[in-house]
Amino acid sequence: MNTDKPLLIKRLWVVSFSLMLVLLIAMFLGLSLGSSQSGMKAVFQNLFGIEPHDPMLDTIIWKIRFPRILLAALVGGTLSLGGLVFQALLKNPLAEPYILGISGGSAIGAIIGILMGFTRFPGVSLTAFSGSIATLLLILVMSSGQTILKKDALLLSGVMVNAFCGAVIMFLVSLTQDARLHNIIFWLMGDLSMVDMPQVGILAAMLLPCFFLLFWFSNSMNLLLMGKEMAQTMGVNVQAVTVILLVATSFMVSATVSYCGLVGFVGLVIPHLLRLLFGPDHRVLVPACVFGGGAYLVFCDVLARALPDQGEMPAGVITAMIGAPLFIYLLKRTRR
């Protein structure tokens, strides 16, 4: 990585700004579309204070849609980063928190927390975090015959852990008798509609420090991709960095799961796309993932709201419908 420092910084700004612009466009779309069918023009006028204020439109835009798109942006960024980090650490282009079962593990933890009657924060967030750490350990133990993580072994054990998590979730759901069941099912499918501003604030307070932490370690990720020995000689404490990155990522993913359930494949689609566009330098990819992933999930959520005739579908349905075929395509391509 002998890129010129000033050149790198320039690239970083260009990429970040262009993706931020995409995110802003997505957020504007997210603000202007919704089930109440207030026209885009009215929203535009409201945003820039042209028309005399309609208090109802104000409420809908700022108290209902705004927290929702902020949540989508945060979650999208987090999940993309999660995918990026896992792909770098495990040197596997198909690694992603959802496919590896980390999300599923968090979901088990979160459901247990919900059934025990904990509040979203800190109770459910903590049980979700424990669930994700447990699955992470399980995958690492299962896939490491020796110290080297083999590509297929890792992916296979991840898929198995994910299937197991699915079974445990179904078990827990079928145990639940009362009306909470419906809520759990909607939440599981990746529902972004149920958050208000204070909750988004709490989530942001958990996630934003992690974003900076990952950016701090982005060069280490570059070096790790060149091999452990290489990284070691370049002055990276491989073990410490790996542990920090894995724990931070699991924490971020479990936090998003406890707020909006399972949103799959974002961490697969976005890092791949961005790597194609901007190359493999993680110092650029980390901020790119934050903005690009955010924009992607905001777009998916807009689709989730606009597509069904009545009501809306969970955003997780859309991301999976886009992501799963792409996963198969990538799997075929890497096999060659």
Next chain:
Amino acid sequence: MAFRISDMLVYRSMAIFFLSVASFIIFLGTPSLARTVTDQLGRNVTVPDEPRRIVSLAPNITEIIFSLGQERRLIGVTRYSDFPSEAEKLPKVGSYVHLDLEKIVALKPDLCIAIKDGNPIAVAKRLESLKIPVYAVDPRNLKTIMQTVLEIGGLINAEKRADLLVQNMDFRIQKVKSLVSNVTYRPRVFFQIGVSPIVSVGTHTFIHGLIVLAGGTNIAEGPVSYPRFSREQVLGLSPEVIIITSMARAAIFEQVKAEWSKWPDLPAVRNQRIFLEDSNFFDRPTPRLVDGLELLVRLIHPELFKEAE
């Protein structure tokens, strides 16, 4: 002494002065067109005196408001609010388990009426944070349904209509009670609300209450509200009457009936007492539940009516 009396007079007049100022302030503080009531969950809700824009968050609430003749106040209902059929024409705000917050807010309601079982509490809380009052009801049996009818009647200024409706319900319930009081045998009833898997009703459901009132024995009684059954379990309990009320169509009913008919030893099969009934009479806590009760008596104790005719 005289000094003390004049002292007391001063105190008293001061007290009266302060009290009147305080009450004046309180009077100014409360919006004159609203009142605070306690809903069935024990929460204090400030509702408008004359609610004109009500969003009903469950089909049974829609039905109750219609039965009170106050549908002009309704501006939004949930999906599956299909009774009476005029209710289907009203704007929909999602299904009662998955409410569309934005739609509700866009309708600018001055009151939302919610049910405890089903409506997500998060939506109720957010509606309240957006200054939309949410009155929650929790009808669990005929008695609390009548209570709910009276309370909703009070909320929307239809007390008289509500009173009449409840009197009518009560009258019909008493009639069923006196009719059933003569029966000596209580047939074993299996009330099937789900086809696949087979689901029945436990002790803490209003359907159980109806079966008992109608002079039957609910063979599925137990602590679980909606227990799942295997076919084998049902056969072991040898029901004498099977009532199926799933939302299934007629074709599926024939299939279910054929399934049961494979066991001719089953008393219900032997005596051809397998019935399909409209689930709307039984699965919604509304005044129509009394229709369901009368129906059940006819199914469980047909002899009571043969004698009369």
